[in-house]
Amino acid sequence: xxxxxxxxxxxxxxxxxxxxxxxxxxxxxxxxxxxxxxxxxxxxxxxxxxxxxxxxxxxxxxxxxxxxxxxxxxxxxxxxxxxxxxxxxxxxxxxxxxxxxxxxxxxxxxxxxxxxxxxxxxxxxxxxxxxxxxxxxxxxxxxxxxxxxxxxxxxxxxxxxxxxxxxxxxxxxxxxxxxxxxxxxxxxxxxxxxxxxxxxxxxxxxxxxxxxxxxxxxxxxxxxxxxxxxxxxxxxxxxxxxxxxxxxxxxxxxxxxxxxxxxxxxxxxxxxxxxxxxxxxxxxxxxxxxxxxxxxxxxxxxxxxxxxxxxxxxxxxxxxxxxxxxxxxxxxxxxxxxxxxxxxxxxxxxxxxxxxxxxxxxxxxxxxxxxxxxxxxxxxxxxxxxxxxxxxxxxxxxxxxxxxxxxxxxxxxxxxxxxxxxxxxxxxxxxxxxxxxxxxxxxxxxxxxxxxxxxxxxxxxxxxxxxxxxxxxxxxxxxxxxxxxxxxxxxxxxxxxxxxxxxxxxxxxxxxxxxxxxxxxxxxxxxxxxxxxxxxxxxxxxxxxxxxxxxxxxxxxxxxxxxxxxxxxxxxxxxxxxxxxxxxxxxxxxxxxxxxxxxxxxx
Numbered sequence: 001x002x003x004x005x006x007x008x009x010x011x012x013x014x015x016x017x018x019x020x021x022x023x024x025x026x027x028x029x030x031x032x033x034x035x036x037x038x039x040x041x042x043x044x045x046x047x048x049x050x051x052x053x054x055x056x057x058x059x060x061x062x063x064x065x066x067x068x069x070x071x072x073x074x075x076x077x078x079x080x081x082x083x084x085x086x087x088x089x090x091x092x093x094x095x096x097x098x099x100x101x102x103x104x105x106x107x108x109x110x111x112x113x114x115x116x117x118x119x120x121x122x123x124x125x126x127x128x129x130x131x132x133x134x135x136x137x138x139x140x141x142x143x144x145x146x147x148x149x150x151x152x153x154x155x156x157x158x159x160x161x162x163x164x165x166x167x168x169x170x171x172x173x174x175x176x177x178x179x180x181x182x183x184x185x186x187x188x189x190x191x192x193x194x195x196x197x198x199x200x201x202x203x204x205x206x207x208x209x210x211x212x213x214x215x216x217x218x219x220x221x222x223x224x225x226x227x228x229x230x231x232x233x234x235x236x237x238x239x240x241x242x243x244x245x246x247x248x249x250x251x252x253x254x255x256x257x258x259x260x261x262x263x264x265x266x267x268x269x270x271x272x273x274x275x276x277x278x279x280x281x282x283x284x285x286x287x288x289x290x291x292x293x294x295x296x297x298x299x300x301x302x303x304x305x306x307x308x309x310x311x312x313x314x315x316x317x318x319x320x321x322x323x324x325x326x327x328x329x330x331x332x333x334x335x336x337x338x339x340x341x342x343x344x345x346x347x348x349x350x351x352x353x354x355x356x357x358x359x360x361x362x363x364x365x366x367x368x369x370x371x372x373x374x375x376x377x378x379x380x381x382x383x384x385x386x387x388x389x390x391x392x393x394x395x396x397x398x399x400x401x402x403x404x405x406x407x408x409x410x411x412x413x414x415x416x417x418x419x420x421x422x423x424x425x426x427x428x429x430x431x432x433x434x435x436x437x438x439x440x441x442x443x444x445x446x447x448x449x450x451x452x453x454x455x456x457x458x459x460x461x462x463x464x465x466x467x468x469x470x471x472x473x474x475x476x477x478x479x480x481x482x483x484x485x486x487x488x489x490x491x492x493x494x495x496x497x498x499x500x501x502x503x504x505x506x507x508x509x510x511x512x513x514x515x516x517x518x519x520x521x522x523x524x525x526x527x528x529x530x531x532x533x534x535x536x537x538x539x540x541x542x543x544x545x546x547x548x549x550x551x552x553x554x555x556x557x558x559x560x561x562x563x564x565x566x567x568x569x570x571x572x573x574x575x576x577x578x579x580x581x582x583x584x585x586x587x588x589x590x591x592x593x594x595x596x597x598x599x600x601x602x603x
Contacts, residue, residue, distance in 0.1 A: 025104070039090040044084070046086045053105050059121075071083070076550070077551075102118060153180045154274060156274050160239070163281050167233070168297035175188075177223075178212070178221050184247050186246050203223065241277065244274040246271070287395075296331075296386070301323075301399065303401060311406070311408060313373055314372060315373075316370055318368055321401070323367070326362040329365050330361055338381075339369075348368060351366040376409055382403055383403050497527060502587075525565065558593075558600055565590055
């Protein structure tokens, strides 16, 4: 019966899967003339009929199509999933230089006609200097171990997308590696961008090389790092040279396979220092700055909203201002709001929501202002002005919001009693506490002969403590029973222990104690997951964590986020770049993922 149910389930799954049939064509983006390469068409369904290959003009078909198929079925936590693929493979020869497009292929799958994507391939001329000969290799097989690695075999270029800019205008600086040798590791020194505010562009840690023709030779290239710089000074500023240490693998011994077999042979690692060129940036001063200039350079818009237009005295009003655009968003001044004199104001709360782009920071700067009116009446909050330097027109522009009319009615209490609870978490404050005013209002008198002894209140003074004592005993016994279960106690207190460790990590972050900070964050992450999932320390591993999280039905996205946070913390400890930004990022990621995990895992 179980086998029959399983077969029916697999059949139904195949019908559902057929509704999402697709075919993907893939080939190298760049090849060299004279090289062979693979062109594949992969279907996610094996019921393919009448496959029609497109014209492959510009290439010679050496073999194909060869057909291969693969199927798999897995059962995880009672859930059955299956997949099947069918692949058609061609071996092509690039015999002409230029850029060619192979059109889409088509086929009939389960009675439906589907088409693939087209493929665009650039064919480079052969490298006459004997460098890279193919798109799938990062070393020249003809290069002997005794060959000296020259500056033309391995070098790094540095380019800026603009060299003539205004103060605070964003510059994208790119470091790109060009190699003809088998480069296995590259160790950069920390850059020193004196005179610039800099932010590193996030790039994949695992570098992917591609072919590029440079000065008549075909190199394997990759973008190693990118920085967005905001010049803080005017005049001729210099992006200094950086020194990289490259580690290259070279063959040693004879090319004769028999001699290599009997006399030894293999590879050796060679170190090579690479120095990048300098770049001079001409930074022009901004024109005469107006008095209300915010320091913003780029392109921006502004909007504002109020949470109410009618309120009572001693109630709070919040004005939300959003500055959007692209430029030096992180460095601009917070606009001022001219509230009426009878309003008590607080420091604004600023929330930055932007991404790094080649033109600077793009996104929003959200500012919330809180004020409390102390007197009744009709008031108007004037428009909020924002002046920035527009790079499109090379001039200053002033933009502003609408005004906010307010109707304030007399509320309870008086203007001297203030209770504030805003973004800075201020304690309760009593103003004018050196002068106490005459108490007004109704006064309560006690009738003659009305005694406290023998009254209901008098009896409650005896009954209530007894009830509280009984409740205390019951709660204490319950807590004692729960504490006897060590695993349950650890699970309950996992978040509290992790929070205490992250608080200590925050202090280490402020003191810039890098090694101690990363140790504390790792203790918080490993300790939290150990306590929360009841995994003994001796069995704590990433594989065990994933298995336990599957048992608790934690989403795949959250699992990956937790593992990535662990990896990011371990990597950032030794990674180059700005240590403060790396520590901030790791701290935020750890707090965020622990919070998500606490909400996801229920006991």
